Amino acid sequence: MVQYNFKKITVVPTGKDFVDIILSRTQRQTPTVVHKGYAISRIRQFYMRKVKYTQQNFHEKLSTIIDEFPRLDDIHPFYGDLLHVLYNKDHYKLALGQINTARNLIGKVSKDYVKLLKYGDSLYRCKSLKVAALGRMCTVIKRIGPSLAYLEQIRQHMARLPSIDPNTRTILICGYPNVGKSSFINKITRADVDVQPYAFTTKSLFVGHTDYKYLRYQVIDTPGILDRPFEDRNIIEMCSITALAHLRAAVLFFLDLSGSCGYSIAQQAALFHSIKSLFMNKPLVIVCNKTDLQPLETLPEEDMKLVMEMKSEAMKTVVGEGGEPTDDAGVLLTMSTLTEEGVIAVKNAACERLLNQRVELKMKSKKINDCLNRFHVAIPKPRDQKERPVCIPQAVLEAKAKKAEEAAEKEKRKLERDLENENGGAGVYSASLKKHYILANDEWKEDIMPEILDGHNVYDFIDPDILQRLEELEREEGLRQEQEADDDFEMDDTELTPEQQELLAQIRKKKSLLIQQHRMKKATGGRRPTVPRLFDKDRQFTSGRMGRELSRVGIDPSLAINRARDKSRGRKRERSSERGDDNAMDVDGGQLRKKLRRSIDTSRSSRSRSRSRNPNEVVPGEGLKDSAQKAKARKLDKKSSNKRNKDAKRGEADRTIPNLKPKHLFSGKRSTGKTQRR
Structure with a gap:
């Protein structure tokens, strides 16, 4: 028996051939058509499949190399030392270790890029990520090219070993x-x-x-x-x-x-x-x-x-x-x-x-002890001249006769071939496959069992353990009802004092209001806008109500009310004063107005409103020379983002029709020398 057959080890391709084989298989075995009009989830799935399939093929090929080459520590010491003498086991183990490292690296690259592809926002970005993932995998394989060539030489030499x-x-x-x-x-x-x-x-x-x-x-x-x-x-x-x-x-x-x-x-x-x-x-x-x-x-x-x-x-x-x-x-x-x-x-x-x-x-x-215990040969010594022939017990003879009868009966039993010849031959006689069924009643053997009944598959409702499962469910239901009965403890109103009953009613009312508000907020998904005071018809957000609430808690509300009034009036006063100042200073031009505003700002308290910077104002370090250049740059930036924003907001419900008829396939025949456009 040949214990080690090194001739069966699969050929190890070179680094370049390895990449060509895997990428060719990926191209042939995965879909190749994707349009920018597809839903983004479909585009992501398309490119994720490419990356995963490539990684699986690399993993499968590299695993085959690692598994088929013998492990020097696991094989017979003769072959282990012989391989060490011929190839140096340190180099051999290093080469296999590099193959294993490459396999792990490719798995990690695939995992990282699939994670990135899940958040790809366009066909271009998904395609770029796919190209990057496949490129990194191929780079890993190219780096282990010397190890692959070394293992192929070893494989060829091992195949020639006796x-x-x-x-x-x-x-x-x-x-x-x-x-x-x-x-x-x-x-x-x-x-x-x-x-x-x-x-x-x-x-x-x-x-x-x-x-x-x-x-x-x-x-x-x-x-x-x-x-x-x-x-x-x-x-x-x-x-x-x-x-x-x-x-x-x-x-x-x-x-x-x-x-x-x-x-x-x-x-x-x-x-x-x-x-x-x-x-x-x-x-x-x-x-x-x-x-x-x-x-x-x-x-x-x-x-x-x-x-x-x-x-x-x-x-x-x-x-x-x-x-x-x-x-x-x-x-x-x-x-x-x-x-x-x-x-x-x-x-x-x-x-x-x-x-x-x-x-x-x-x-x-x-x-040898186990073998000797299995048999014993007894050779008795003759005592006299009397012949003692072999004696077979009667029970053994009867058992032998019974077996012979069963064998004869078995020979007499008709086979399906005999029944076929008796009942008209092939094509006329049909053998019954149900006659050997083991059922409680033999009459049930030929009953027709429906496969579909009332639109349902009958086999789905056949369960040998259904009664046992039903008992377990009923037992669980009983335990659950007992727990609910223990948990449902209601407070009896008759045992409470009038003050406690009134307090309980307030608590229940407040609880129901909170539940209603939560349901309204949940129905709108938390997207309700903040209501300005101008449209606060129910007067829910007034300073008077706030004062009542604070007084009930035991806090002096005067400071909070004054602060709220100051904030609400501050901007109105500022506008009116500024409006009046502007009318007075129109004759003198904008310079006096700016000076006055600056003096007002310095004298005004810290609670005044800060002014926003003009978007076209040049900030040091931006690299723009004046506000006109910045305004032009902002305009170009906004214009360039229009198409991206439009595409980003487009969804599957927008009924977009992708270009399913590219011009080069539907523009008629091309004459000689007219293929530059492609």
């Missing part, structure tokens, strides 16, 4: 470069790994599959490893180290006895001792290859001593039941991939040792 299942039966081949690893995997599997007579022909992991005892085994060919410090190893060697560290597999360590690989047996033994910590608790087989060039028996004594040391170390890597090393059978094997001598023996030995170890681990686990 499909390795870290949990299945695995045989791992390792050793120095050019010792015959790829030739061996080509012999025992259908893999076609390139074989050349120089080092590092294999630059990545290759996978093949072989069978042993009707079980499928996964064989992994790793690149060659050199004996040097861990920090100095390159990416090709780190692929092999990662596989050795994380895969539970049988390890085949290849030795080239002939030295034709370019490395001596001492160097290969040094590599073995430097990485032997990676072989712990794994079945290890040391394979002496190229015996056609250099048999094991003819090795020099020094080299033979090194090989035997490696064999003893290999026996220590896997211990048996009591903590003792396992037997040395199958630890050191010889073969030649050229003559194929010993190739199958090496494969069988590795598979057998791996199988034994996996069975042993399962026997030690707790799962």
Whole structure:
């Protein structure tokens, strides 16, 4: 079973293609026609839909990228470390983090601009907001263009990675470069790994599959490893180290006895001792290859001593039941991939040792107890020569016979096909779908159930819990009526004194008046104008009434009444005096009148009325040289706002007819070279 299939990751488009795809989809999937004559709510909805749809498409695409790329912390450690070796997990996580940040930014931009679009007051403003929103989203995507390109390169490389299942039966081949690893995997599997007579022909992991005892085994060919410090190893060697560290597999360590690989047996033994910590608790087989060039028996004594040391170390890597090393059978094997001598023996030995170890681990686990508890095989020992045949209880025989009868009856039962053949065949016989209904009375099965009755859908009135709900409603209604009965407490007038009754009547009268006034104010929506005293027919706002009200409270009203009279007379006196002064000063011109007015203003008390400034008077800092220029500017400003004010006051009830026949569509055919107007 392939656990991780990186070939299914969706293609990551470039930043420019990303923008083109989303904007094209928005244009195709949303309405494209809007007129300035539409209601403003409809125009807002049109542009809000554009912004929301674009954001949803961006969010969907970016979420697909984030979800489909594997999380290094969630996948198997083998794949996590392999991806880190190949791509550097810091850069990988940064790229995915930028995609996630872009997704959040686009969501925030959409939210902000939809909020602004809700208050758009014209088609032009709504369109401008839509353009700004889409532009900011596209800018965010353009900024993450390098991350998208980086992820696309990673996707292409990951699609070429072999499909390795870290949990299945695995045989791992390792050793120095050019010792015959790829030739061996080509012999025992259908893999076609390139074989050349120089080092590092294999630059990545290759996978093949072989069978042993009707079980499928996964064989992994790793690149060659050199004996040097861990920090100095390159990416090709780190692929092999990662596989050795994380895969539970049988390890085949290849030795080239002939030295034709370019490395001596001492160097290969040094590599073995430097990485032997990676072989712990794994079945290890040391394979002496190229015996056609250099048999094991003819090795020099020094080299033979090194090989035997490696064999003893290999026996220590896997211990048996009591903590003792396992037997040395199958630890050191010889073969030649050229003559194929010993190739199958090496494969069988590795598979057998791996199988034994996996069975042993399962026997030690707790799962074996659950399996053993499910079955028990009893083999009684014979006591004498008497035969004791199998005895089946009578109840079992009867149950078996009953089942046989039911099966026979089931076979005899007529099928719908048989009934159809008996009743005229297809097109004549119609199968009844109601005969298997489970009803209280079988006669009800063929009743016709109306779907529409008195203009109502019957199904809307069918509720299996209607009685229960009715009881709950009645219970709630009873509780509510009891509470209302408790709350409705009326004061009895007979228990009050005459003064209290009179006071109660005044309170009720005042309350009813307040309620009436509130209802009148509510009916007009609070838009009643302030009534001038000239039209105060009911004399509700007089100083006499105010004095009576203040006296009743216990406040001296004389000061308030005098102040109100002074305010009401002040402007009249001023006008009359000014009018008389103006008549007297007409002969002398406006200068004397201004002087007199200024002297009156200085002598007048602080409660006199302030004069308004002439709208055409130039204020310092406005940037206008004189009042004539300011008057002209105010006139132009008012004229320019006329159309805007008119459009702003226009509503749906004004019966405006938008221009639904644009000239370029309804002005007849165009001759050659007449398209400039468009």
